[in-house]
Amino acid sequence: MEARLLESVFPTDTNPRGRLFGGTLVAWMDKAAGYAAMRRARNVAVTAAIEEINFTVPVRQGDLVELVARVEEVGRTSMRVRVEVFKEDAIHGTRELCTTGRFTLVSVDASGSPVPVPPEDSGRD
Secondary structure: OEEEEEEEOOHHHEOOOOEEOHHHHHHHHHHHHHHHHHHHHOOOEEEEEEEEEEEOOOOEOOOEEEEEEEEEEEOOOEEEEEEEEEEEEOOOOEEEEEEEEEEEEEEEOOOOOEOOOOOOOOOOO
16 A cells, blocks of 8 residues: 655745755655555554654755655554655656655554554455
8 A cells, every 4th residue: 555745845844954854854754654554554543653764865945755655564453654755856857765764553443542454455446
């Protein structure tokens, strides 16, 4: 299961050098991971852990950011999601992988208790 987000980097998202705040990018990654996990679980999923994030290339003001989140592993109630972040200069047509991360999310009921993730083909058209 996968989710994709597209964000634009505005001046309010950047530090004085015009680079995207790391915390903003982590929030976008967490959102993408959550969407992928919820699509897979067909239920609300909450973040249990951020296992690693590797910032390899800076993202600058004016860049477009595409986040691609994929569920890689499914346990009884949890899912491990890999998020890849690409920056794109839409004017010049360049695209580059800039950040990767792994998140663990848990499927929960209305009271916040973990609930099983259904088999992959359950309830799908």
